[in-house]
Amino acid sequence: MGFDLGAELDVDELYYATENTKYLAVALCTLLTCETLETLPTEVRYVWGSRWSFGRIVFHANRIWAPVMLAVYVPSLFMYDMSKKVGRIAHQVKFTLNLSAPDMPSILAILYLWFSCDSTHSSVLIVRIWAIYQLKIWVLVTMCLGCIVLGTPSIVLLQMQASKVHLRENPAPGLISGCPTTINPLAFIPYLPPFVAETILFIVTVYKPLKLSRHMTTRLMSRLILNGTQYYMIVFVTLVLIIIGSLFPRTNHVVNGAGLITAVWSVVCSRLILSTRSWYYKSQVVYPTDLVEMTTFPNS
Template identity: 25%
Template sequence: MAATSPLGAISAEVTALNDYAAVRYTNIAFLTFMVFDHIITFETEVAKIWTLQWRLPKVLFLVNRYVIPPMLIFDGYRLSMIFRNLCVALSQSGPHGTVETILIVRVLAICGHRKWVRNFLVTAFLCAMAAWITLSSKIMTKTTGSPGGILFPGCLYSAPKYFFAAWIPPVAFESTIILITLYYLSEYEWSHINLTLRVLARDSMIYFLIMFLVLLANLFIAKWGHDFLGSLLIAPSSVIACVAAARMMMNIREVGDVDIEPLPAIEFRTPATTTMGDGEV
């Protein structure tokens, strides 16, 4: 085997440093955006969310708002002194798991709380999470984390080449949710949908499409990105999930305060009929 020339070694180091800088500054930009969004929406959060009863949506909101972000910040910002045993591959399932649970509730509202849809979504979600955890566990056993030192501050991870496979389950689940939402939205006469349901459908579809594209990009970058670039969108996808979940829930709560005249039952093209009223999500 031919030895690597000094010039080639230097070129590889420069490339690695450039890739690291791209990942690091991308993470910092998204994390700064997350903190800024938290600050400007805090007043709305206090008024619209803190007054809710302690039920699943409120718990998921607070976990997504106050538990997940510190984990992301710890992993992404500069840490001048960091111990080796703290550099573990922190799970990315937290933000996606909580957001997907919130979205299941929203999709059920769009489809009229049909029992078979609920059972299907819950089963699909559990299967996706089980597959994600199984793949991630296998990958984590081959992943090592360590402080990067002065040149690469923060946590650096070395993962196996097949770690892109962990993104396949969430991409599949997002695709399923998009198709179900589009199908049921096509059953409505849009002009007869009340404002609450319009906001619900609008925010959900925007989130589904953005997250689907980001997760798909994660899959391809993890597969073909070299060295540090393989993790380019991992933290940003979690930030998008955190911010989007908070925004969607606050939007629907703000709409709930608007005085809306009740509308008659919404007729589907199928024989079944359901009534969609303004309710809390």
């Protein structure tokens, strides 16, 4: 069934969409838990013993933020008769703070985007690029400004979408859990500017190793190229799934309401950092282990 802008799910479809969202959310929580437990020995060995640096702070922020975010959000998917409760709370908050109707979701959208793992995983890539380009300040400033420029449209778009979101009256409050909302087939649009930034960061990350590999090839260059490519492809495939799923009513809530992109970003960022740190140890590189994110390449 293609997407009809005026279409909404009937009771049966809404029920199954809600159930599938819950299943995916639980699967993602399980994935994060298993990922944390599996990589915990590596984290203890290669991260906990290092001194505090920006790279380590980013790692722990990424490690903590996604599970906390899902732990707060996912239980609401299993609560019944949420529409009335959320409606009453939103009305009370707006009345207390003297907010107009669009303001409340706008504030929530800003907080969601600002504190999301988007900023965390972007920081991971920026630190790696800064190191590859000899810790040049202009590179760091350029990367940060570029992410701000490309991140601003996402904030605006997310505000616009959130202000248009309406709670849908739950047709079966005793059967359908969560808080049904109207379907938005363009819910993936705010992800596109960050994805453009991801693409640029990926190109910049592999450009210098590829350029240097024409003259000499090292395991470090191969590792950076491999890790960067794996990271980008996983994020790309995830975004494609979200875009396709958003276009169909039966999967729209599932891909946008289960925390898919949050979990994926968290996993790939953790793997990216741990892979680099463990490689340095196993290769017996002479650099201090607490500075591995800041190891630079020679001038090309």
